Amino acid sequence: DAGVTQSPTHLIKTRGQQVTLRCSPKSGHDTVSWYQQALGQGPQFIFQYYEEEERQRGNFPDRFSGHQFPNYSSELNVNALLLGDSALYLCASSSHTGAGTEAFFGQGTRLTVV
């Protein structure tokens, strides 16, 4: 079992550009959540996808969007990048069986905006 895999591992972008991050969930999981972790902070919830729809969203602007595919993998897109978007982006997968279900995290994508 490969667990949750994210790509790429590291990424450097210029302000104003757009970026796409990818996530493959753990086998058997159908729900994917994305988190942003700024340096020295705890992860902040961006949004969650289940059955190819955004189910919950955190306090992030519309520049942050996502998608879930029929195979449960997911993408996070960020448009018009700002310096403040520099962070570790974490993907977590889980099974949609309600609160308390364990979430498994990927290694993350380190995004640097210059």
Place this chain on the structure above:
Amino acid sequence: GNSVTQMEGPVTLSEEAFLTINCTYTATGYPSLFWYVQYPGEGLQLLLKATKADDKGSNKGFEATYRKETTSFHLEKGSVQVSDSAVYFCALIGGGDNQGGKLIFGQGTELSVKP
């Protein structure tokens, strides 16, 4: 809204010392509580969890008890090792208006264990 507060770090201990990292939460209803660990340059790994009041989660010598009366979930280990050096995050899911699987994290506590 729901929130999690952890003791500030960094925490520096000698090997074999006793560890306590405090965590308190604010939530309506009955959230599930978690401790995650993040080693340098890596993602988060679930360390332990508790899903109802008075439950004790344990793993790798770490323990935490879900105390609803004090809204706390303090992490403890009797004898830390250098390999325990990492950042520890307390988190909750569910409870009141936080349904649907959104994890809410504390700010993290960095632990450094010296030989």
